[in-house]
């Protein structure tokens with residue numbers, strides 16, 4: 001009944017709201033990692049973006065004015081994560097707040113020992129459990145060029161939001177029944193330990209060393225790599241790539257290879 005109501009509401013929104021072609025094309029052109037999607041997937045992504053924009057407020061703060069293109073670029077990247085999942089994963093918040101640069105959120109949080117901490121360092125983004133997503137626009141803009149930036153802020157923060165759906169951002173999002181939690185945890189924990197050792201040794205990797213911060217950051221950073229540079233993740237951590245392909249129900253590395261040489265690459269564990 002609830003699902004039927006959701007579907008009816010979604011159909012109503014899609015009948016009455018639309019995204020102008022020009023805006024959609026400019027947003028997609030700015031995000032080269034979307035090249036792997038075919039026409040059908042792009043059409044579904046566009047519908048998700050319309051639904052996302054109808055449900056969320058994306059507003060500037062501290063003098064930043066969000067343009068329609070900026071709003072669309074943020075929404076497209078947020079929706080890429082849930083293209084084959086469910087937009088309801090984002091039901092626990094209504095707003096995305098966009099800053100003109102890095103910001104000090106000023107919020108307090110309590111760790112497991114009950115100690116209260118304050119954020120004093122400027123952040124490029126923050127995802128709050130049950131609350132909004134905060135983004136620095138220059139960092140969102142820089143993320144469009146993965147080769148130069150090596151990061152994707154929007155994917156990072158929305159991966160945290162998905163991870164937080166079952167509690168803290170701990171690197172274990174709500175898993176579907178066909179993805180055993182023990183297998184997920186074993187794979188992610190082994191890769192995390194391996195990555196931390198590499199960072200400690202100062203070993204060269206194109207994966208952001210911030211992933212070694214904690215398992216929640218590992219999941220968020222590797223989600224960035226999964227979408228924006230899937231061949232990198234598959235070559236460095238094939239088991240994690242396989243788990244992510246099953247979780248996100250996408251196989252971007254295989255698609256990328258199929259596009260570039262006209263033949264499919266090796267299959268992963270994917271859906």
Ligand SMILES: [Zn+2]
Pocket residue numbers: 156160217220
């Ligand atoms: Zn993070």
